[in-house]
Amino acid sequence: MPLIGWIDTDADAAQLADLWPDGSQLDELTYVQVLQAAYDACAAYAPSLPVDATVPEGWRVAQIYQASEVWNAARRDGDVIGFSDTVAIRVRPLGATVKALLRPRSAVPRIG
DSSP states (O other): OOEETTEETTTTHHHHHHHOGGGGGSOHHHHHHHHHHHHHHHHHHSOOOOTTOOOOHHHHHHHHHHHHHHHHHHHOOSOEEEEETTEEEEOOOOOHHHHHHHSOOOSSOOOO
């Protein structure tokens, strides 16, 4: 499988299996879609990195956690806001853990 966001699905297979065990049960198309949706949400929230910067490990973990949350949201009832053909549309914001991984709080107060 290809690189999806910050995750190399081949090189990161063990980490994916540890952090998102349900992911291995999905067909390839759904797996890619969920990881891409998680990346899109995380990338929109994360601060910008310089072009040559290495992606922080926490961001990769955040993408996997968000993928798990997106997949779990697809299986839940009760928070549906609409339907598209037979697919439920749900609002799934980034969780506190994912936000903290993408933008960790610093202990140094800032002014301005």
